[in-house]
Amino acid sequence: xxxxxxxxxxxxxxxxxxxxxxxxxxxxxxxxxxxxxxxxxxxxxxxxxxxxxxxxxxxxxxxxxxxxxxxxxxxxxxxxxxxxxxxxxxxxxxxxxxxxxxxxxxxxxxxxxxxxxxxxxxxxxxxxxxxxxxxxxxxxxxxxxxxxxxxxxxxxxxxxxxxxxxxxxxxxxxxxxxxxxxxxxxxxxxxxxxxxxx
Amino acid sequence: xxxxxxxxxxxxxxxxxxxxxxxxxxxxxxxxxxxxxxxxxxxxxxxxxxxxxxxxxxxxxxxxxxxxxxxxxxxxxxxxxxxxxxxxxxxxxxxxxxxxxxxxxxxxxxxxxxxxxxxxxxxxxxxxxxxxxxxxxxxxxxxxxxxxxxxxxxxxxxxxxxxxxxxxxxxxxxxxxxxxxxxxxxxxxxxxxxxxxxxxxxxxxxxxxxxx
Numbered sequence: 061x062x063x064x065x066x067x068x069x070x071x072x073x074x075x076x077x078x079x080x081x082x083x084x085x086x087x088x089x090x091x092x093x094x095x096x097x098x099x100x101x102x103x104x105x106x107x108x109x110x111x112x113x114x115x116x117x118x119x120x121x122x123x124x125x126x127x128x129x130x131x132x133x134x135x136x137x138x139x140x141x142x143x144x145x146x147x148x149x150x151x152x153x154x155x156x157x158x159x160x161x162x163x164x165x166x167x168x169x170x171x172x173x174x175x176x177x178x179x180x181x182x183x184x185x186x187x188x189x190x191x192x193x194x195x196x197x198x199x200x201x202x203x204x205x206x207x208x209x210x211x212x213x214x215x216x217x218x219x220x221x222x223x224x225x226x227x228x229x230x231x232x233x234x235x236x237x238x239x240x241x242x243x244x245x246x247x248x249x250x251x252x253x254x255x256x257x258x
Numbered sequence: 259x260x261x262x263x264x265x266x267x268x269x270x271x272x273x274x275x276x277x278x279x280x281x282x283x284x285x286x287x288x289x290x291x292x293x294x295x296x297x298x299x300x301x302x303x304x305x306x307x308x309x310x311x312x313x314x315x316x317x318x319x320x321x322x323x324x325x326x327x328x329x330x331x332x333x334x335x336x337x338x339x340x341x342x343x344x345x346x347x348x349x350x351x352x353x354x355x356x357x358x359x360x361x362x363x364x365x366x367x368x369x370x371x372x373x374x375x376x377x378x379x380x381x382x383x384x385x386x387x388x389x390x391x392x393x394x395x396x397x398x399x400x401x402x403x404x405x406x407x408x409x410x411x412x413x414x415x416x417x418x419x420x421x422x423x424x425x426x427x428x429x430x431x432x433x434x435x436x437x438x439x440x441x442x443x444x445x446x447x448x449x450x451x452x453x454x455x456x457x458x459x460x461x462x463x464x465x466x467x468x469x470x
Contacts, residue, residue, distance in 0.1 A: 087336055089330060122322070122326055122329065
């Protein structure tokens with residue numbers, strides 16, 4: 061026998077994300093808690109991709125959400141009609157800054173000089189397992205300068221447009237393009253064999 | 259291949275070009291083997307980068323959120339930036355000025371202030387008369403004001419009104435009967451205006467106004 065919802069639940073209005081953001085700005089903690097659940101995966105992945113360590117990423121993500129709560133009264137959407145997008149970009153920025161704070165306190169995890177370059181003359185793709193390949197690529201991302209890494213992470217993993225990246229990081233669009241170009245050129249150099257065109 | 263083409267190919271790959279720019283790049287690609295290879299390498303790189311798995315986090319989202327909220331309960335409060343503080347102060351002042359009880363208190367204060375002004379003017383008139391009748395009173399007053407405000411009260415033979423006038427910012431030295439009557443007339447007029455305002459808004463008692 062199918063379950064029948066009580067009329068009360070059937071008539072409960074669905075709370076939009078924009079409403080949650082508005083409520084949280086006014087100090088509503090349950091609304092903010094819901095936003096944390098919604099954005100947990102996104103924020104923790106941005107931080108993880110920036111610093112490469114799950115434990116560190118967990119702590120930094122927690123700090124990011126605490127910082128976001130504290131700064132929320134000052135959050136001004138660039139486009140009130142697209143409140144969710146503005147909030148996402150604003151939160152991404154806090155996440156990036158939290159990751160950078162962690163990175164500055166830590167020793168570099170990747171030694172740029174000892175990165176094993178993939179010899180472009182040897183076809184290694186057939187011999188490497190996907191996990192090893194992914195590890196190489198991850199190391200290559202972590203070897204990037206932080207400014208370029210942030211742009212690459214937001215572009216490749218968050219799918220942000222150049223304009224959104226510029227808004228998130230508060231940099232000109234030209235800078236977004238040049239940092240992205242630099243990051244891709246550097247990674248292409250380091251991962252040569254994996255990118256061989258046959 | 260120049261840098262300009264590199265940048266366009268990256269933007270082309272990311273879907274950031276205008277329609278016109280896309281056509282230009284595609285025309286160039288159809289004629290340039292080098293740039294076609296470059297585009298293919300970029301596409302492979304992008305695929306490799308996106309294949310790298312992320313993380314689900316060490317805790318489920320709900321547990322993570324609970325931990326964050328516990329931290330907030332422990333004492334993290336929302337901060338207002340300085341411009342928001344200023345805006346808040348402005349709003350508070352605005353609210354205060356439009357606050358009903360403040361407005362009513364100000365409205366009640368009007369006749370009180372008029373009464374005090376009337377008393378002041380009467381006092382000045384009486385004092386002026388006393389000064390003229392009592393011998394050497396001006397010099398005594400000049401010395402008193404000299405003690406109170408040496409920078410302002412000058413020689414003792416200055417008319418007391420001039421000394422007092424320099425202290426309060428206007429000259430009451432020329433106080434005459436006409437001046438007193440004129441000032442009283444103005445105060446009376448203002449008081450009548452207040453009465454009219456009170457009657458037009460409906461008679462109120464002070465206690466009811468305060469209670470509201």
